[in-house]
Amino acid sequence: MKRKLVLEDGTVFVGKAFGSNVDSIGEVVFHTGMTGYQEVISDPSNYGQIITFSYPLIGNYGINRDDFESIQPGIKGVVVKEASDFPSNWRSNMSLDEFLSLKNIPGIAGIDTRMLTRLIRDKGTLKGAICTFEENTDMILSRLQSDSFSDTPVKKVSATKPFPSPGRGKSVVVVDFGVKHGILRELTERGCDIKVVPYHTSAEEIKSLNPDGVLLSNGPGNPEIIQEVCEMIQEIQQYFPLFGIGLGHQLFALANGCNTEKMTSGHRGTSYPVKELETGKIIFTSQNHGYEVSESSIDTSILTITHKALNGDSVEGIKHNQHPAFSLQYEPEASPGSEDGKKAFDQFLNIMNEQIEGVE
Known part of the structure; x- marks a missing residue:
């Protein structure tokens, strides 16, 4: 037919x-x-x-x-x-x-x-x-x-109620903007006790769960449509280690004064080269995004750029200068694609360990 x-x-x-x-x-x-x-x-x-x-x-x-x-x-x-x-x-x-x-x-x-x-x-x-x-x-x-496609796609894919994925390791709250199972698998492999919460969960609700860290997941659409979550991110990053992926990266940037913009055709594939600025090392990454953080809008007194794409020079990673918070535009869970970026989950666990040791 x-x-x-x-x-x-x-x-x-x-x-x-x-x-x-x-x-x-x-x-x-x-x-x-x-x-x-x-x-x-x-x-x-x-x-x-x-x-x-x-x-x-x-x-x-x-x-x-x-x-x-x-x-x-x-x-x-x-x-x-x-x-x-x-x-x-x-x-x-x-x-x-x-x-x-x-x-x-x-x-x-x-x-x-x-x-x-x-x-x-x-x-x-x-x-x-x-x-x-x-x-x-x-x-x-x-x-x-x-047709303007003006709906909020995150509402369509986010969990409607919190749910757990129990473990005996670090307690991680995953804010679900459309979380991939691959992210949950990587946390589970590291023994994390996971609690997945809807995207509109308040900072107070997250704080009441007393996590060791908070992960802002990937998700669909224009991050500016759900800017209301930026207030939660601004609050949470002061109390807990924070890790943003994909849409979570863009929202972390918006919460810290940056702008985002729509890309011409986006990055969607399994072998995009990205440079780690601190080490100069090139890693190959899986990517799936149509929006990016505008580099010119980044206040370097608040955020530091950690990764840049070699194809197009877009911002692929940032970290906060005062808080234990960082984010990545690419997909470190590699589902599918290169597994070079998986060490980001180990970095997240190391930050949580350091924060716990600092408190003790």
Whole structure:
């Protein structure tokens, strides 16, 4: 069955339908990773997006039970050059087509994803619609141009109630802006006693849990939409070690007087080089973000830049000059991607240990 992808600039791609037989509208972005499509599709940070995979063959190792980053994916569609019908992997439980059908997500295959990627790279992220071939293109364009996508995606992916993941180590409160399971796995592997709380949890509620540290998770959308959480961050960073990841990094920056801005096409892939400024070391990182912290807005008397991207020179890490608080734009949990950044979780634990020893 034919299906088409219509972009807000009037570009139309015609391809083959797979996945669910529903129409959808979302922000069309591209991901450059060769592997990790299951993690990308299930990443809460991708809520509301139509994901274009630039690698030409997707689905060849199927879908398994272990590599999910959330229970219910929030993406609006998948765009590929070729979707594998017969995956080959001992862990595979189902094909990509079967999984997308199960989760009510449409897919389109057989289009020139290289052309689409270059279009997004040159023009910036575009709104798009996946629909049946017979759908009236002019009506779709009218809807795309009138739809502002002004909702708050964090509200859609954050936990509605606090929940624990018990351990016997350091007590960590994770503020859930759309937390990936990979982050929770890294904390669990280090024995942490985890309490996940909704994004709108107040500073007083977090303080009442008496944590050893607080982690601000990744998540979707424009950080400025939920600036109300900055007051909580300003309070919490004075009392507990704090670690921000992705959206959590951007919110930590906003809480300390910085500005954020939308990137032209964003960074979404598994091998982005980042420089640690203190050591000069280059690490390869997994990234998934469409906004960045504006370097010119950083007050160096409050914050210090710790990491910079080699592709585009964007700010990839900052730390507070007075408080034991730091944040990273890239995804240190590496789900999927390079594991170079995982030492950030050890750094977070070391800071918590130092604070406890200092109190004693």
